[in-house]
Amino acid sequence: MQILKGDLSNVKGIPPSGLCVGVHRAGAVHQKMVAKHGDGLAVWSLRPDLDFIAFKKEGLGEQGIRSTSDMESIDAGEKLIYGVRGAPPEVREKAREKGLTLLADATCPFVTQQEEAEIELLNAGCHLVVLSSRTHHGIPRLKGIAQAKGKEVFIVEREEEVESIRLTRFEPIGVIVQTTFWLETYKKIIARILERFANVQIRNTACIDSLQRLPEVEKLAKQVDAIIVFGWTEGMTTRMVEVARAFNAHVHKIEKVDDLRLDWLRGKEKVGIIGANETPEWMINEAWRPDLCPK
Ligand code: SF4
Incomplete structure (x- = not known):
């Protein structure tokens, strides 16, 4: 069996530590x-x-x-x-x-940038739509900013949820994005928003780590029989698993080396492993021990 490690070392915007x-x-x-x-x-x-x-x-x-x-x-x-x-x-x-x-x-800095985009849109009189998972830790922060300006925040995670935004066609809306959001999902939701609303301003507040790490997940997921995502973060790890599942039927998430199960690897010719934004390179190397591999 061959183990392929997601190589982020030459990816623009990802420090050598492997962290975002x-x-x-x-x-x-x-x-x-x-x-x-x-x-x-x-x-x-x-x-x-x-x-x-x-x-x-x-x-x-x-x-x-x-x-x-x-x-x-x-x-x-x-x-x-x-x-x-x-x-x-x-x-x-x-x-x-x-x-x-x-x-x-x-x-x-990308969180700050997102807050600045939100404030700019709210000051322009827009209602705020955030493309994000509902449980993300950043939501209370964004809601707090909007509430201070007397505005409501609509959270949209999937395309079909655009229909439930309680606004009429000509009301101004401003769209921002969870910093860790997959561009493919984002494009589908934006297309639906543009169909439904006439007065839309969009700020792409996805961070550089989303834009760079997620394509690497896609690349690796396409090359292997099974892929392990090593991470625990609510935003980026969840998103990496989502991307991997779009291209590979055998996706496993681990939060520590001990979570790794050998039965995931059995019968597979190539297995990939890639770390999320808070998983340092040395931790990946600890998990990626050749003696763990079934012969
Ligand atoms: S994943 Fe990292 S770079 Fe992106 S917003 Fe979160 S902390 Fe910032």
């Missing part, structure tokens, strides 16, 4: 802050359980820095950092009210 730009950058910000300030750093995060997994080898999260989604738990003696997934307006407001010292904002 946003996570790679956030890790660097956190490490720099720990080195500079030592103890007493609190990261406010939408997913505190995930923040330091990718940086286990660097020891991030073991001392000096902690991650929480509870602003009340951060006391005046701690210095604040916003995590990679951004922070809703009410969280930022709360931090100001508490007088916390904001040391760094590690929000992914």
